[in-house]
Amino acid sequence: MTTDLFAALPADDAAAQARLRARLRAAAERDGLLDVAYRTVDSPVGPLLLAATDAGLVRVAFSVEDHGSVLAELAAAISPRVLAAPARLDTVSRELDEYFTGRRHTFDVAVDLRLAKGFRREVLRRLGEIPYGTTRSYSEIAAAAGSPKAVRAVGTACARNPVPLVVPCHRVVRADGSSGRYRGGENAKLALLALEKAS
Secondary structure, X not given: OOOOOOOOOOOOOHHHHHHHHHHHHXXXXXXXXXXXXXXXXXXXXXXXXXXXEOOEEEEEEEHHHXXXXXXXXXXXXXXXXXXXXXXXXXXXXXXXXXXXXXXXXXXOOOEOOOOOOHHHHHHHHHHOOOOOOOOEEHHHHHHHOOOOOOHHHHHHHHXXXXXXXXXOHHHEEOOOOOOOOOOOOHHHHHHHHHHHHHO
C-alpha cells in the first residue's frame, strides 16, 4: 500500500507544506542526498537562480533563461538530486547584494566550473582577471587565453558562462566598444557595465 503524505493535507496548507519541505531538505543534507542546492534571489537585473554543489557555485541563471529549464539541465548534467535549499547559497546571496550596491568588487565564494570544459574553462579563468569597472575585447581575451584567432570561441564561452556575474563575462565587449550579446540580455549587460562605471 502506498501512502501519499501530502494527500492528507488541505491543498492550500502552505505552512504544512513548507514544514515538510524543510524536513525533506534537512534529511537530504544529513544523508548526503543533496547534490545540487538552489534558491532564487531578486536583483536589479531581475530574479536570479543560484545553484551550488558541494564544490561551490555551479550556476547563475537569469529569468530570461527559464529557471525551470535550467534546473532540468542541472539534473541531467550533474544529478537528479536537486532541491531548493537556500541556506547553502546564503554567502553567494550576500556577496551579490554587496556587489549590486557597489560595496563588493570581487567574489570570494568557491566556484564549481564542471559545466565548462577545455578552452571554455580557460576563457572563464581569464575573465576573472578583468578588473572591476574595466572591459576587454573578445580578441584581447582570445590572445590572453593563448589562441588569438579564437575570437568567436571566446564569444561562445562568454555566452555559455555558467556563472555570470561571479565570473564577469559582462566585462567583455566588442572591439568597437559596443556591448555585444549577453546571456541575461543586452539590457542586463548594459546595467552591469553602468553599475561598475558608477562605483
